[in-house]
Amino acid sequence: MRDLARTSLVPLPAKGVEAVGLVSVTKRFPGVVAVDDVSLGIRSGEVHVLLGENGAGKSTIVGMLAGLQLPDEGHLTVNGVPVRLASPVESLAAGINTVFQHVMLVPTLTVFENLVLGDAWWHRPPRALIEARIAELQRDFGLRVPLDAITGDLSLGEQQQIEIARALLRESHVLILDEATSMLTPQGADELGERMRRLAERGLAVVFITHKLSEAYRFGDRISVLKQGRFAGEIGPDALAAMAEKDAVDEMVQLMFGSSDTGLASAARQSRPRGACSLKVSGLSTQGGVEEMALSDISLEVFAGEILGVAGIDGNGQKQMAEAIAGQRPVTAGTVELESRNVTQESVGKRRELGLRYLTDDRLMEGSVGLFAVSENTVLKEIGAPPFWSYGFEKPARIAAHARDLIQRFSVRTPGEATPIGHLSGGNIQKVLLGRELSGAAKVVVFNKPTYGLDMQNIAASRQRIRDIAEGGMAVLLISTDLDELLELADRIAVMDRGRICGVLDNDATQPAEMRTAIGRLMVGEAPAEVDA
């Protein structure tokens, strides 16, 4: 990157001055007005939080600031001067650094190569310098940046950290983080928020997009809310500073949804007597890579009607475990049993037939085919099966009806079922994938971060659905980096660290603080007293 070798800092504009702005910007896509006549000023020295439900237009605004898209009407300004940011290069040159909602690293390159990508081709990347600065970032933020790992081998959460590191490595005037905390643990998010605050104090303008309102309150100076592409209101720095967290959150919810009902059921789930063992994993191990986590000796049982949570920092083997259970990853030892039937040798398709569902956390690379219509994506795991196919021939009307039904039940915001799924907002793609795994008969469902990227109301609705399927007698393995989610839903919580399960705790919803401490202890490798594995 062009600024890596620079030692002196770019002179930053004075605090409170508008660093970048949108002036009456409108952006349309076929069938949607994604951004509708929005004017925003992003000031130096401020953390400006953008809020809005799924599909409100946040990422579209980011796309325009990052030079990926041009406004149809209106224009952008940099330091008060109208500009046309027609490419990412121009956006970077204007001092705008962006961490996108969906990871945009080259999976086949190493992390180091990804970091220096876009650097001038004529000089050698200054490896020692980058190493030093990465070490600094690692210290300051606890970001994990394994320089020599192949990027594609890392979990999405780890890749997100690399994107954040890349943006922080470059000197910039404006830093944009589009749902950058969605895969971090609460501590990770707090550290990032802390750092954001310090950057803002140094005079940087920070745009921070999140669905977690408490983060918005704690890290933000100014909060702007979008609703269906339109500017719905703002909470200025003075007002925000004067509010207590609860009032601020109420106000945000009011602006976002037009009512103060978050829909978030705070009551923890009531555990029920266990049924039979639906999923039994014994001694499961997989091969690791340079930086890829190997599973070693994973054993767990999930009973019918039970939700087993899996806590842990992202990248500690959760994804590998889910893949090994689903049949996507070869195992070196151990067995997977579905309702006491050994399925270790069965294919992904066969396991699905037997009632195993797996919701991946990688909605773009793995969960969906971006170019295919929403409707095709809803039946992607059932190609050839009736009633959507008969004698191998597609029944487009039935598929469309099924898709419309799913769109309706999961409030997917899309111009129609024929729209390519890649054109939907991140949260809306997630809803489609959730809908796909939740429809039809299943016995065991493995969820990997089921609610990441969803707005509050959709999180509430999705969690309710997860409760419902457990009520209905399915066994649920719920992997999440969000402790609140686990505490709210799980009957028992397993903690994963470096590819192994280091303990299973019974969830005690009446004592969340104790639970957190116990889980935290397990995560850092201390064996607690109350393990009941």
Next chain:
Amino acid sequence: MTASDTQTATTPSNGPVEVQREARLARFAVMTLGPIAAAVIASGLILVVFGINPITYYTFVIERGLFSGLGLEQTLTRMAPLLFLAAGLIVAFRAGIWNLGVDGQFLLGAVASAALAPALLGVLPGWIVLLMGFVLAGLVGAVWSVLPALLRAYQGVNEIITTLMMTFLGVSLANVLVKLVFLDPKTTVPQTRTIPVPDRLPRLFDSTISSGLVWAVAAVLLVHVVMTRTAFGLKLRTVGANPHAAAHAGLSVPRLTVAVFAISAAFAGLAGASEILGVNGNVRADWNPAYGLMVIPLVFLARFHGVGSIILIFFYSALLIGSESAARRVGVPQDFTLVLVATLLIFLGLAEWLDHRRRKGGG
């Protein structure tokens, strides 16, 4: 969020289906007819540089290839192998596999059928001989793709390079077979034994058009329907569009990959058989029409659409036939058609780029 909320705000001008259909038609015009027109004009300018009146040339080509009875029959006959190739390419490209080795598969298929048919004629009924010729050609074509297929499916080796290399080998092997193994001892020029005209594929009605055309058109339509309307087609397209998603959805990516190679190469083999059993009757040494290289851009231009490919191949065949006589009469070498195709490719790329920029939007 309620159900009514899911309906997103639509722009007043952008709702109804007709508008979208119109937009699609407009896009088709720009993206398909545009490059064709530009290529014709640009190539015409090249003719001007060499002192030839492009209008004279083009009119001659069109008259000869389309509007003279015999020319039209030749054009339609020439389409058969090109269409079989297109069928194979559509399968591969839609499944995201760059089978660029169709010319080798074509030639080996041709040699196989040319070797088999004369040996069996008189022993078995004619139609069985023809059928067996086609089947063998398809098999040989498929076999020639096994190596790139396995390398791609299980080792992730890029098939562009391996299929091209297999084409070099295949063309040489075909030559060796013609010159050393299947040589007709009765002729002085090295070539395989000639299938007598009455034993070749029947002609259509009273014309000289080979009935291979009918089978070829059927093959392209079949492939189109399979790829767009069936479960198997969707599986292949999923593998092509996102192999990770395919594996996640429970598809066996390696097996489907091998299947794509086999089907694609088999069609290339059939193309070879249709040329030999329908038109040529034998394979001469050093014969290599390299049809594949010409069909690839056309299939691209048609955006892998079956009917679109048939139409484009019709016009391209007319161009081929027309330019063959133009070579004699107007003095423009036949290779000029390659110039035309190459410019077409360039303009195709340009149109694609412009379209991309337009979609990014902005004023």
